[in-house]
Amino acid sequence: MKVLDLDAVRAFVLVADLCSFTRAADALGTTQSAVSLKLKRLEAHLGKQLLERTPRVVRLSVDGKAFLGAARELLGAHERALGSLSVERRRLALGLSEHVAGPDLPQLLARLNAHDPALVVELHLGTSAALLAQFDERRLDAVIVRYGADEPPRDDAQVLFSEPVCWLATPAWLPRVGEPLPLALLSAPCNVRDVALRTLTEASVAWQEVFVGGGVAAVGAAVAAGLAVSPLARRVAPRGLVDVGARLGLPSLPESRVTLHSRVKDGRLRETLRLVTSGLAGG
Structure with a gap:
């Protein structure tokens, strides 16, 4: 009877989920070559x-799809077996900025559950400032937030990646002639909002708020409905929106940085966090 290496099977599932050896290696806290070797041995x-x-x-073969x-x-059976011997389930209180989470969040949560079915994830979405305050109050174990280009990250921040913020709207959207640029924005305080308004003002572009949302989902819905243009990262925007900045002659927005703040010490929870950050970086 063939006995499977569970570490190799876990590496295979992560590569399949993240479509990348590099991101799977980051999630496992190892190297790309080590993941590749595990997969080659599993295939052999x-x-x-x-x-x-x-x-x-990186794509699944026909046999890979059948095996997944x-x-x-x-x-899952392995985790349930281990969980049956444990009285207390693991718990991770995680804060995720509205400007980092996106429409692929359900798939990411499914990966977390498949990776560790015994884990209770307590997920909080909000503004970066509010989440950092909760982290400092020790109400959250870790937070993933966004910093503007002109906002230096705190000393305890681990920079995960940088990405641009764009002027997004529906493909055929145009502002009304002679009227200020209509904007859909998150309510203050919001760093992305502040940077966007300052950039427009410095470029002498007249603007007006036509929609203010309490969350990115609400702002994205208003933009998708054709109400306005909005400064958003592509990862968080509804599918189908496009960057209209060049077409409308709007000033470019600076790149922002996505960072992790964590006090997690448990090895298993740190592995889960690496899966989250790798999934977001590939989103």
Whole structure:
């Protein structure tokens, strides 16, 4: 009877979920070459090619697709077996900025559950400032927030990646002639809002708020409805919106940085956090 290496199976599931050896390695806290070696040994053990590798794309083979469901069940059974011996379930209180989470959040949560079914995730969405305040009050174990280009991260921040903020609207959207630029924005305080308004004012572009949302989902809905243009990162915007900045002659917005603040010490929870950050970086 063939006995499977659970670490190799976990690496396979992460590569399949994240479509990347590099991001899977980050989630596991190891190197890309180590993940590749685990996968090669797993394929050799099974006598099947699970992945189709090209310089730019990693795809599941036919056998890989067939194996993925069983691999998830195996890992889930392993976690349930371990959980049956534990009285207390693990818990992670995580804060995620509205300007970092996006429409792929359900898929990311599904990956977390498949990775560690015994984990209770307490997820808080909000503004970066509010989440950092809760983190400092020790109400959250970790927070992932966004800093503006002119806002230096705190000393305890781990910079995950940088990305641009764009002027997003529906493809055919145009402002009314002779009227100030209509904007859909998050309510204050919001760093993205502040940077966008300052950039427009410095470029002498007249603007007016036509929609103020208490969350990015509300702002994205207003933009998708054709009410206005909004400064958003592509990751958080509804699908179908496009960058209209160049077409409308709007000033470019500076890149912002996404950072992690964490006091998590437990090895298993740190592994879960790495899966979250890797998933967001690839989103």
